[in-house]
Amino acid sequence: MTDGEIPEDHPRRASLVTRHRIEAGVEAGITSKQGLIAQGRGEAFDYLLGERTLPSAAAAERAAAARLLLADHPVISVNGNVAALVPDEVVALAEAVDADLEVNLFNRTEERMAAIATHLRDHGAATVKGLTGDGEIPGLDHARGTVDADGIGAADVVVVPLEDGDRAAALADMGKTEIVIDLNPGSRSPRTAAIPIVDNVVRAVPNVTSHARDLTDASPDERRGIVESFEPDAALDAAEAAIRSGEF
Ligand code: PTJ
Numbered sequence: 001m002t003d004g005e006i007p008e009d010h011p012r013r014a015s016l017v018t019r020h021r022i023e024a025g026v027e028a029g030i031t032s033k034q035g036l037i038a039q040g041r042g043e044a045f046d047y048l049l050g051e052r053t054l055p056s057a058a059a060a061e062r063a064a065a066a067r068l069l070l071a072d073h074p075v076i077s078v079n080g081n082v083a084a085l086v087p088d089e090v091v092a093l094a095e096a097v098d099a100d101l102e103v104n105l106f107n108r109t110e111e112r113m114a115a116i117a118t119h120l121r122d123h124g125a126a127t128v129k130g131l132t133g134d135g136e137i138p139g140l141d142h143a144r145g146t147v148d149a150d151g152i153g154a155a156d157v158v159v160v161p162l163e164d165g166d167r168a169a170a171l172a173d174m175g176k177t178e179i180v181i182d183l184n185p186g187s188r189s190p191r192t193a194a195i196p197i198v199d200n201v202v203r204a205v206p207n208v209t210s211h212a213r214d215l216t217d218a219s220p221d222e223r224r225g226i227v228e229s230f231e232p233d234a235a236l237d238a239a240e241a242a243i244r245s246g247e248f
Contacts, residue, residue, distance in 0.1 A: 014051065015043060018085060018202060025084025029115045032107040035081045038162065045183035046200050048243045053207060056238035057199040063230035064159070064179045064195045065211035066223040068097035071157035071177075075100045075129070080107075082161050082201060083116045087123035089205040094125070096212040099159070102151040103130035106164060108143030137170045145170070160189060161201045168192040181205070185239035196232055198239035 006016045022039045025031030053061070068074045076090055076099050083090075083103075094101050103116045117128040135153030137145045144167045147153050158171055161181040165188025171178055172192050180193035181204045190196030197204050215223060 014202075015046075018043075018200075021084050022081065025080060028084075028119070029111060030119055031080035031084045032105075032112070034107060035079075035084070038081060042162070042183045042200065045243070048246070049183065049198070049239065050242070051200070053199050053203050054239060054242055056235040057197055057204070058207065059230055060195055060197040060232075060235050061199070061204060061207040062211045062215075063227050064197060064208050065097070065215055066218070066226040067157060067177065067179065067195060068099060068159070068208070069212060069215055069218075070220065070223050070227065071097070071099075071155075073100075073155050074098070074157040074159070075102050075152050075155040076159040077102055077104045077152060077161070077163075078116065078120065078130075079103075079105055079161070079163060080112060080116065083119055085202055086205045087120060089202075089209065091120065091124045093159075093205055093209045093212070096209045100127065100129050100151050100155075101125050102148060103128060104144055104147060104152065104167075106142065106144050108146065137167060137174065139170045139173065140167060160193070161205070163189055165189045165192065185236045185243070190236060194232065195227075195230060196236055198236065 006013055022031055022036060074097055076094055078090060078101055101120055103113055113131055117131060120128045129148040129151035132148045133146045135147045135149035137147060152158055155176060157177045159179045160168055168178055168180060168189035169192050178193045179195045180189045181197045181201050182190045183200060185198045
């Protein structure tokens with residue numbers, strides 16, 4: 001089944017389209033089988049959040065856009081789930097904020113690295129980093145620690161969508177500013193981030209791009225003001241409160 005074959009008025013259309021993309025990602029050798037499980041976990045949180053962008057997440061998305069526009073060398077990290085779910089959208093975000101795209105995988109194989117890089121190029125990416133792997137994030141004993149020296153290795157701001165928490169902590173230890181997208185407000189990654197976005201990556205990435213376009217002509221002072229007025233702990237608390245109360 002393709003996205004187009006799922007009826008427009010199906011009440012669970014967004015969820016079915018997302019599932020289909022992840023499934024197709026696994027079949028194409030882009031997404032790992034564990035990615036299916038990660039998607040299921042994310043869906044459960046999305047359901048509890050009402051499958052919408054909370055006002056606190058919208059504020060985080062605007063702060064993320066402002067921070068990316070202020071960055072000297074922003075990099076968007078892409079794993080197998082992100083490549084399957086939002087390939088056009090990450091390319092558009094990279095263009096809007098002049099960021100690099102870098103493939104970085106937990107379950108790293110040369111085949112998946114190459115398949116994801118090709119997939120991103122097919123979706124319009126001019127350059128895709130991550131294949132050189134000549135840099136290292138200290139303190140990580142798995143494949144996520146392998147990065148490009150002139151990519152994540154040299155970045156001042158890194159967008160980290162959907163991942164396990166230890167790289168997020170290691171990047172923070174390197175002094176990098178992290179923007180994390182994760183539907184679980186209790187997960188270690190958003191709790192480590194300067195800007196945690198508790199939203200589905202399929203909504204979050206286009207939202208950040210649209211804020212970035214809106215802020216194209218904003219002054220550095222205005223952008224800094226947006227970043228400084230964002231409160232990460234309050235955003236995480238608001239997401240947790242929304243889940244606990246069940247009130248949408
Ligand atoms: O492609 P690889 O090899 O790098 O592997 C990627 C996965 C995602 C399999 C790997 O990083 C992993 O196992 O991650 P975890 O530990 O399952 O964490 C994934 C986090 O992302 C969880 O906190 C989920 O709630 C969250 N998540 C899942 N789907 C989405 C999401 N957050 C936002 N949008 C989603 N669609």
